[in-house]
Amino acid sequence: MRINKKKLLSNIEGYLFISPWLLGVLIFTVGPIIASLYLSLTNYDIINPPSFIGFSNFKVLFFEDPLFWQALKVTTLYTLGSVPLQLIFGFLIALLMNQKLKGMSVFRTIYYLPAVVSGVAVSVLWKWIFMPDVGIINILLSKIGINGPRWLGDPAWVLPALIIMSLWGVGGGMVIYLAGLQGIPTELYEAAELDGAGKWAKFRAVTIPMMSPVIFFNLIMGVIGSFQTFTQAYIMTSGGPQNASLFYILYLYQRAFQELRMGYASALAWVLFLIILVCTVIIFKTSASWVYYEGSRGR
């Protein structure tokens, strides 16, 4: 067999260029995923060597650990609440911002601004905003005669509070929608008009299909992002009250780094990995029926 020398060289060169990523993905993604599969089958406190215990971590997880189910419930409820609202609000604001009105660039900046800040500072700010007696939300609510709930202090209201907070950052999605809206060729609307389409028909037949890949992207990223919720819960509620905001990652963190139950936490991490995998596959599968790709641009 003759080896194509030129091709071999260009292969070597190509792999040299991408070698930093290749190393990185092996060391920090593939390796850890395999390692955590092994760790999930062990009892490991990081000081003594791991001892193999088969599937008992998973057994405990699924059948004897109410906190695992609580964490799953909290995270799922939060996802179901925040992601659709973020999609809808982001889209509506983008539609508003797409109007040809004066001063729109200022408004775009204002709506986008909260998405620029994140992390501890934002969590601390919203903790103050949600204070039951002196927080601005309840003060404003009392002005219109509503006696506001205790928000972060009330198991029934802590998730709605965190969902409201997440909507403040909806500008990130808005910008993506806006770029999508501006990328829709005007000819499509003109063609629809020639066919006698009204505003609503144009919206349904042109805007929505043309925007579906963007909505799809925001949906996937929103779901993955909300499964990663940690800082808010850690700073604002520590998972309380009564574990009503015990997010999955917070629970994983507590098991791994506060109780040093690395084996058990690895089992948690693997279950999370599978959940995200399943969610992504489901979203991808169903996307065929509602996401529209232009022929030439299809992935």
Add this chain to the structure above:
Amino acid sequence: MESIKVPSFWERKSTKEIITKIILYIIILAGAFIFMIPFFWMLSTALKGQEEAFQIPPQWIPNPVHWENFSIGWNTLPFWLYLKNTVIIIALSLVGQLLSASLVAFGFSRLQFTGRDILFFIMLSTMMIPYQVTMIPTYILFRYLGWIDTFKPLIVPNYLGGGAFSIFLLRQFFLTIPLEMDDAARIDGCSNFNIYLRIILPLAKPALGTVAIFSFMGHWNDFMGPLIYINSMDKRTVALGLAAFQAETAFRSSAWNLIMAVAFLLMLPCLIIFFFAQRQFIQGVVITGVKG
């Protein structure tokens, strides 16, 4: 005909149009006002005395204005030190991310090699794996290396690829640079590495700027990384510092005015960068969101 508010710029002006415009303005203004309330409220609290911060009904404009809250809050904990730590971590991470991500992006966009497209697809898929899934073995690895309570776990990984997001963003930008430029350079005897260094990198400055901005934001706001890897108080980042400050202050003295002052100071760099680099910012979001 209908009253649903959809893009209507292709329509002619009429009385109905003007009324619609006014209604739209009112909605947009009200929304913008609501979006700004948290910022106002934070700044307002930050400039109040401690008692006024708890006053009901609240004063929106503090009187007197307590400018000193910023320096009192900032110096209650050694935030200058935390800032120094954070800047070291960010600067070293940034260099690694820009170098390695641009190298990899060059490979993925301008070179032909077996398995390139599959590997690129794998790289995109890793964007969907949350950091927390791989966190525990990674922690154990760094512990084995003796890197716990150092900045290394927060810096070194950036030199290995710089993140799928950065690679993807740079690759998309590199694809817009005409291949003829490479060919011309190759005829002149330029190696691929020199093409990368002398042609692509200089042309890609805007995209590199975008990556740098997102990298800065990411590391500035990162909480879980430092939380796990940093134990010593004198190695805290600003995010860890604010978390500690909030926990202690809210518990001991309820000096929420000082907490808000420090929180505001920590938001400031992000806001300033956004105002000065809006274009890069938006482009980064858009490239990954729309062209993905």
